[in-house]
Amino acid sequence: MSTYLPNDDMASFSRVLSKSKHIIAVAGAGLSAASGIPTFRGAGGFWRKYDAISLATPEAFRNNPSRVWQFYHYRREKALQCEPNPAHMALAAFSNKQIREVLAPRSTFTLITQNVDGLSRRALDSIPSSVPGIDIDAGAIDSQPVLLEMHGRLFDVVCTSSACGHRELNFTSPIVPALAGTEKFVEAADIEPEIPTTDLPRCSKCGALARPGVVWFGEVPHYLDVISKLVDKADLCIVVGTSSTVYPAAGYASEVQDHGGKVAVFNLDRSEGDEDADFLFLGPCEKTLPAALGLKKD
Ligand code: APR
Numbered sequence: 529m530s531t532y533l534p535n536d537d538m539a540s541f542s543r544v545l546s547k548s549k550h551i552i553a554v555a556g557a558g559l560s561a562a563s564g565i566p567t568f569r570g571a572g573g574f575w576r577k578y579d580a581i582s583l584a585t586p587e588a589f590r591n592n593p594s595r596v597w598q599f600y601h602y603r604r605e606k607a608l609q610c611e612p613n614p615a616h617m618a619l620a621a622f623s624n625k626q627i628r629e630v631l632a633p634r635s636t637f638t639l640i641t642q643n644v645d646g647l648s649r650r651a652l653d654s655i656p657s658s659v660p661g662i663d664i665d666a667g668a669i670d671s672q673p674v675l676l677e678m679h680g681r682l683f684d685v686v687c688t689s690s691a692c693g694h695r696e697l698n699f700t701s702p703i704v705p706a707l708a709g710t711e712k713f714v715e716a717a718d719i720e721p722e723i724p725t726t727d728l729p730r731c732s733k734c735g736a737l738a739r740p741g742v743v744w745f746g747e748v749p750h751y752l753d754v755i756s757k758l759v760d761k762a763d764l765c766i767v768v769g770t771s772s773t774v775y776p777a778a779g780y781a782s783e784v785q786d787h788g789g790k791v792a793v794f795n796l797d798r799s800e801g802d803e804d805a806d807f808l809f810l811g812p813c814e815k816t817l818p819a820a821l822g823l824k825k826d
């Protein structure tokens with residue numbers, strides 16, 4: 529990695545921000561780090577004990593749904609204990625048209641997150657004046673989506689029967705009695721109970737085995753068509769707390785730059801491709817992002 533550091537001047541970033549018309553943010557696990565959710569590849573990443581590739585695949589689920597459900601149950605319980613941090617709140621505030629009108633007049637903004645923890649959605653929900661009438665999902669293609677959770681959601685539960693395919697939001701804790709307390713085993717890397725599939729989460733419509741509604745390795749992320757249109761027209765891409773190693777998200781910043789847009793990276797450490805960024809703000813995004821967006825509370 530080169531030792532050249534791109535611009536870290538907040539004032540010149542503010543000038544670029546104020547002139548941008550189509551802004552996207554691409555977020556990763558570092559956005560939620562300050563909330564207490566471990567990242568995948570940085571310090572404290574719990575994937576090091578439990579290899580992401582080995583658990584986050586359709587094959588792993590087919591071979592051992594009990595283990596994979598215990599892992600996702602652990603992540604659901606963790607996410608439920610955590611709160612959005614100032615970086616989530618800054619992005620949520622920036623999603624508000626009235627607030628953005630001051631910082632980047634007549635601009636659009638969409639947050640594209642790889643995170644499945646639901647914290648960005650909770651941050652949006654907690655902003656009282658959150659723009660009414662704007663669909664925060666990609667459902668309505670014509671309206672600008674505010675938030676795209678491209679890797680799915682820990683609290684989505686999806687039927688494994690292709691004939692059914694029922695999907696529902698489920699915040700129940702624990703999701704089924706058989707998973708209660710198993711997060712302790714996972715945390716301690718202890719021996720784990722084998723839960724019969726009949727006691728694992730089942731589809732509420734057809735009774736088939738249900739799976740976590742997250743995008744596993746080898747599966748296609750959500751909203752790719754919508755995202756590709758947003759990337760094509762973006763003139764500013766804000767990259768927050770991602771190692772930029774997992775595609776397609778890792779490629780969005782350079783696509784924006786390729787057609788003349790600017791890129792600003794917010795990361796605790798150096799990350800993949802950041803030497804090409806126009807701006808690089810090294811440090812915790814829960815501090816740098818509110819400041820850079822002009823939303824810092826003093
Ligand atoms: N502020 C800013 N950046 C931070 C912070 C923080 N407080 N804490 C950690 N980071 C940075 C790390 O330096 C690292 O570059 O966040 C990044 C987290 O990277 P990963 O753990 O690789 O997470 P992510 O990029 O989201 O991973 C992408 O990989 O395992 C899959 O599907 C999973 O969505 C995930 C995808």
Ligand code: ZN
Binds near residue numbers: 687688733734736
């Ligand atoms: Zn079903």
